[in-house]
Amino acid sequence: MTGWAMALFRRDLRLSVRIGGSAIVGVLFFLAVVTVFPFGVGPDLNLLARIGPAILWIGALLATLLGLDRLFQADREDGTLDLMLMAGRPLELVVLIKCLAHWLSTGLPLVVAAPLFSVFLNLDPVAMAAVTATLLVGTPALTLIGAIGASLTVSLRRGGLLLAVLVVPLTVPILIFGVSSADAAIHDPVPFMTPFLILCALTLIAAVVGPIASAAALRFAAD
Numbered sequence: 001m002t003g004w005a006m007a008l009f010r011r012d013l014r015l016s017v018r019i020g021g022s023a024i025v026g027v028l029f030f031l032a033v034v035t036v037f038p039f040g041v042g043p044d045l046n047l048l049a050r051i052g053p054a055i056l057w058i059g060a061l062l063a064t065l066l067g068l069d070r071l072f073q074a075d076r077e078d079g080t081l082d083l084m085l086m087a088g089r090p091l092e093l094v095v096l097i098k099c100l101a102h103w104l105s106t107g108l109p110l111v112v113a114a115p116l117f118s119v120f121l122n123l124d125p126v127a128m129a130a131v132t133a134t135l136l137v138g139t140p141a142l143t144l145i146g147a148i149g150a151s152l153t154v155s156l157r158r159g160g161l162l163l164a165v166l167v168v169p170l171t172v173p174i175l176i177f178g179v180s181s182a183d184a185a186i187h188d189p190v191p192f193m194t195p196f197l198i199l200c201a202l203t204l205i206a207a208v209v210g211p212i213a214s215a216a217a218l219r220f221a222a223d
Contacts, residue, residue: 005093008098009100016101016106023105023109026063026109026110027063029062029063030113034059034117034120038120048122049123049127052121052123053123053179056117056121056131057134057138057175057178059117060107061142064139065167065168068102068143068149071151072150076154091215092211092214092215095215103143106143111139114128114135127185130185134179134196135178137203142171142174144206146171148166149162149163149167152166154218174202181196184196
């Protein structure tokens, strides 16, 4: 079991790096979102520092959505998904492994880039650390929830827009508690742990519900 799981993980990670440059594209899109906001809200540095965590979280959410439509689409087109279904492997575990590879190639670079991009929003070191910690904990949930939308739209030719419509409402709780915990760390470190732990719990719930729901949708699409 460990052998095929590691082989699948390495395969998906290599494909994510080689095809489309998902990490570079995601980080560049993240940078574009962060740099556009100051032009929209004006040069008020205090205002940028106040809404900075929300801007970074919105940028991370949108950047994560970029590559989600390719999570299962390529496997369905070349027949790999059918082979996975016929191999008798736990499809939920397959989905979880693919989500992990996707997050390492797209979500983790966003987390690494967040402290650097925080400079554009006039965030202090405490705010940078808080936002980075919340993104590290919360972005896996974005990928896991996005896998549900990717599996529901896997049979559609151009399901990217529909995927975003399906996924964005489900990510609102992640966004709320991610921004809330970062804001709490900026204004008062004491209540930081409450929304942060809720964010951790939401990620754990997504790690259970996401693969199960996604696997069910993939089985339905294959029938």
